[in-house]
Amino acid sequence: MYFGGNFGSLTHMTTAGPNEPHSAPTLSAVARLAGVSSITVSRVVRLPNLVAPETRGRVEAAMRELGYVPNQVAGSLASARTSSVGVLVPTIANSIFADTVQGLSDELEPLGYAVILAQSRYDAAREDHMLAALLSRRPEAIIMVGSPATDDGARLLRRAGIPVAETWDLPAAPIDAVAGFDNYQAGVAVARHLVAQGRRELAFIGGDDPRATRRWNGFKDTALELGAKLPRRLILERNASGSVAALANLPGVDAVFAANDAHAIGFMAGLRAAGLQRIGPASEQPVAVIGLGDLEMGRLIAPALSTIRVHGDAIGRTAAKLMMTRSGPRQVDLGFELVLRDSG
Amino acid sequence: MYFGGNFGSLTHMTTAGPNEPHSAPTLSAVARLAGVSSITVSRVVRLPNLVAPETRGRVEAAMRELGYVPNQVAGSLASARTSSVGVLVPTIANSIFADTVQGLSDELEPLGYAVILAQSRYDAAREDHMLAALLSRRPEAIIMVGSPATDDGARLLRRAGIPVAETWDLPAAPIDAVAGFDNYQAGVAVARHLVAQGRRELAFIGGDDPRATRRWNGFKDTALELGAKLPRRLILERNASGSVAALANLPGVDAVFAANDAHAIGFMAGLRAAGLQRIGPASEQPVAVIGLGDLEMGRLIAPALSTIRVHGDAIGRTAAKLMMTRSGPRQVDLGFELVLRDSG
DNA sequence: CGGCCATATGACAGCGCTGTCATTCGGCCG
DNA sequence: CGGCCGAATGACAGCGCTGTCATATGGCCG
Numbered sequence: 001m002y003f004g005g006n007f008g009s010l011t012h013m014t015t016a017g018p019n020e021p022h023s024a025p026t027l028s029a030v031a032r033l034a035g036v037s038s039i040t041v042s043r044v045v046r047l048p049n050l051v052a053p054e055t056r057g058r059v060e061a062a063m064r065e066l067g068y069v070p071n072q073v074a075g076s077l078a079s080a081r082t083s084s085v086g087v088l089v090p091t092i093a094n095s096i097f098a099d100t101v102q103g104l105s106d107e108l109e110p111l112g113y114a115v116i117l118a119q120s121r122y123d124a125a126r127e128d129h130m131l132a133a134l135l136s137r138r139p140e141a142i143i144m145v146g147s148p149a150t151d152d153g154a155r156l157l158r159r160a161g162i163p164v165a166e167t168w169d170l171p172a173a174p175i176d177a178v179a180g181f182d183n184y185q186a187g188v189a190v191a192r193h194l195v196a197q198g199r200r201e202l203a204f205i206g207g208d209d210p211r212a213t214r215r216w217n218g219f220k221d222t223a224l225e226l227g228a229k230l231p232r233r234l235i236l237e238r239n240a241s242g243s244v245a246a247l248a249n250l251p252g253v254d255a256v257f258a259a260n261d262a263h264a265i266g267f268m269a270g271l272r273a274a275g276l277q278r279i280g281p282a283s284e285q286p287v288a289v290i291g292l293g294d295l296e297m298g299r300l301i302a303p304a305l306s307t308i309r310v311h312g313d314a315i316g317r318t319a320a321k322l323m324m325t326r327s328g329p330r331q332v333d334l335g336f337e338l339v340l341r342d343s344g
Numbered sequence: 345m346y347f348g349g350n351f352g353s354l355t356h357m358t359t360a361g362p363n364e365p366h367s368a369p370t371l372s373a374v375a376r377l378a379g380v381s382s383i384t385v386s387r388v389v390r391l392p393n394l395v396a397p398e399t400r401g402r403v404e405a406a407m408r409e410l411g412y413v414p415n416q417v418a419g420s421l422a423s424a425r426t427s428s429v430g431v432l433v434p435t436i437a438n439s440i441f442a443d444t445v446q447g448l449s450d451e452l453e454p455l456g457y458a459v460i461l462a463q464s465r466y467d468a469a470r471e472d473h474m475l476a477a478l479l480s481r482r483p484e485a486i487i488m489v490g491s492p493a494t495d496d497g498a499r500l501l502r503r504a505g506i507p508v509a510e511t512w513d514l515p516a517a518p519i520d521a522v523a524g525f526d527n528y529q530a531g532v533a534v535a536r537h538l539v540a541q542g543r544r545e546l547a548f549i550g551g552d553d554p555r556a557t558r559r560w561n562g563f564k565d566t567a568l569e570l571g572a573k574l575p576r577r578l579i580l581e582r583n584a585s586g587s588v589a590a591l592a593n594l595p596g597v598d599a600v601f602a603a604n605d606a607h608a609i610g611f612m613a614g615l616r617a618a619g620l621q622r623i624g625p626a627s628e629q630p631v632a633v634i635g636l637g638d639l640e641m642g643r644l645i646a647p648a649l650s651t652i653r654v655h656g657d658a659i660g661r662t663a664a665k666l667m668m669t670r671s672g673p674r675q676v677d678l679g680f681e682l683v684l685r686d687s688g
Numbered sequence: 689c690g691g692c693c694a695t696a697t698g699a700c701a702g703c704g705c706t707g708t709c710a711t712t713c714g715g716c717c718g
Numbered sequence: 719c720g721g722c723c724g725a726a727t728g729a730c731a732g733c734g735c736t737g738t739c740a741t742a743t744g745g746c747c748g
Contacts, residue, residue: 024482024505026734037698042736052696067503072480073420074734077703082417084460084481092436093446093657094640102437105463109474114481116428117461119449130453136416137428137458138368159411161368240640262640269644296438296584296606300613301645313437370704381728386706396726418704421733 025066034062045070076138084114085323086134088144090122090209091238096260096293096312097145100167103316104143111324113140122209122238124149128156135160141323143316146210147171165319168310169211170333178331179318183211186308187218189338190257190290195226197344199255199288202231205246205267206259207238215292219257240266247274247287255288255344261298264291264305268343279303281342288344303342310336369410378406389414420482428458429667430478432488434466434553435582440604440637440656441489444511447660448487455668457484466553466582468493472500479504485667487660490554491515509663512654513555514677522675523662527555530652531562533682534601534634539570541688543599543632546575549590549611550603551582559636563601584610591618591631599632599688605642608635608649612687623647625686632688647686654680 031038036059043051044059051059062068076082085108089097105115118134120127131153134142141163148154157164157175165177187204194202202223204216216233223231234249236242243258243266250256258264268289271277276286279302291298291307298305311334318332375382380403387395388403395403406412420426429452433441449459462478464471475497478486485507492498501508501519509521531548538546546567548560560577567575578593580586587602587610594600602608612633615621620630623646635642635651642649655678662676 040697069476070480071482071734073417073426073482076417077421078736091446093442098437098442102435109462115461117459118453132413136414138415138417240644265641265644272646297609297641300584300609302616384727415704422706
């Protein structure tokens with residue numbers, strides 16, 4: 001047993017001698033001290049107004065005296081409610097998904113839910129593994145970015161018998177709830193805009209995860225449809241360094257759609273280094289750049305970044321609400337907006 | 345009871361009729377099907393090499409057949425091990441702390457630990473509340489950014505009897521483990537550098553949380569010591585918009601230390617708008633700007649952001665390692681570096 | 689004034705596992 | 719060849735709560 005430090009003031013030494021390891025006080029220890037049954041203590045914690053004020057006072061004093069912290073794992077086992085939700089994201093660092101987790105968590109924490117966070121690192125095997133690990137903790141719902149990468153993962157979720165929210169996309173055959181936007185249409189919107197501005201040599205840079213690929217498809221299909229050349233696609237590492245150098249691999253390019261703002265900003269740094277950037281409106285840019293995500297940073301740099309704004313926070317909040325209700329629509333399209341600034 | 349969808353192929357329909365709600369299969373259901381006792385199934389899950397290969401095979405087949413997912417909440421209650429850690433951060437979105445959570449999680453997930461994430465939103469009452477909520481789930485350790493804001497919070501942690509790691513700072517009287525850096529010295533380093541460059545009208549912008557305040561103290565003390573004027577301090581909202589406008593409140597300023605890179609970049613946008621920014625080395629900048637955090641973005645903008653680099657990821661990993669061991673040093677200073685680029 | 693109901697409290701079993709202590713069965717060594 | 723030991727399996731109690739049903743108490747109204 002580990003002891004983090006001393007055990008507080010002497011008034012707390014009632015149950016154990018000063019030196020013997022004590023485990024956390026239980027419901028019945030509190031009950032004994034307060035002279036009531038343990039179920040009454042349980043009620044004071046969960047349903048206080050079923051308990052007479054006088055009794056409640058006595059119990060609360062006992063809880064304070066012992067420093068009682070309820071054991072939710074025992075409670076969960078008994079009640080079959082864990083008040084927790086599993087959240088699976090590709091990655092949490094330097095990421096567009098942090099907003100979603102924040103939104104989720106803001107919605108859920110006040111209701112007493114705990115957020116169990118897991119990362120798949122864009123790896124299907126790891127995703128399946130984390131899904132199983134989450135499920136073994138019996139969360140009341142699973143909220144994930146994207147959809148299960150494998151059939152095994154999907155089956156696991158279906159058989160779990162709990163609400164599942166897939167986010168950041170609009171899957172064709174959702175498992176249950178959805179809070180996202182149409183990645184294909186995002187690509188379409190960017191291609192339309194770029195071609196309308198007279199750009200012809202388009203390129204897409206970024207990851208090759210399913211959502212990025214859907215953006216790429218919308219982008220490519222639309223560019224072709226509107227008479228631009230077949231866009232090029234450059235798969236990049238997840239950090240921005242690759243995007244700084246991307247320009248070298250895209251000779252003659254005059255417009256770039258980046259899978260996210262970080263890549264876009266990295267690419268712009270490369271542009272600047274190559275002397276292909278102007279401090280001025282989009283029409284003066286030798287190479288137009290459009291990002292996705294609408295990071296605050298994009299607004300602050302020069303030229304200001306044009307981008308597809310998505311509502312990461314709202315996605316998280318919506319997913320949280322969807323998991324808590326059976327009624328109403330189960331699929332919510334939060335949309336996106338093409339925000340035009342100076343970069344393209 | 346909720347049903348996320350259909351229940352998979354017919355081969356899985358052995359235990360319940362197609363329409364009756366079934367709850368998740370238990371250990372003993374698997375045991376019955378495999379013709380062994382439940383404890384043997386438990387061993388197959390946890391200690392497979394204590395079970396004869398032939399038996400193990402039979403049990404594994406039964407588990408697959410039923411789609412068994414172990415119930416860790418029951419296991420935790422029985423074994424008094426939850427394999428989970430509570431992680432408390434001020435905020436997860438657009439934040440410097442996401443790296444730490446990622447580092448933590450990368451270290452812990454392979455070992456079977458779950459990360460229970462909670463946000464304090466820089467609010468002492470909420471922090472205490474989340475701490476109690478975390479503790480009620482009996483995590484095997486608590487890792488938090490900073491230190492408890494109240495005595496109640498500290499007492500809660502001490503009495504919990506589990507490892508506690510405070511991070512992102514070096515508290516004078518730590519509860520247990522520490523993985524951080526010296527915020528005061530970070531302020532000192534920045535002030536030294538700025539004054540040595542001949543700056544005299546210094547200012548500090550950013551939040552007023554304990555860590556930012558320590559940076560401010562080091563900054564101010566050193567500036568005065570070295571003969572600069574008394575630095576000004578501007579408390580800003582947590583988003584960058586405030587920092588864009590901050591310049592108006594700092595007439596005559598010639599050097600700014602921002603509590604984090606986001607504020608720094610915001611402030612630089614304000615500088616640019618006011619015509620007080622050059623594309624060139626620090627010596628040509630009318631107003632020097634130093635950030636903290638070393639966001640990738642800072643390297644990509646022009647002028648490139650000078651900053652205090654801290655090792656958020658290493659902080660997370662170190663905290664994770666500290667919680668898992670009793671031996672060796674309990675306080676680790678991960679340090680920081682002043683990274684000089686073009687902004688100051 | 690008796691029956692009834694709302695209020696307050698309790699007894700009891702059991703949630704699904706795991707720790708601990710048997711038990712069985714060969715094989716192997718003195 | 720008997721005793722002993724390791725390998726494989728099982729029985730049993732109990733982790734700390736909560737759901738469910740029972741019980742006690744005291745008005746309050748017909």
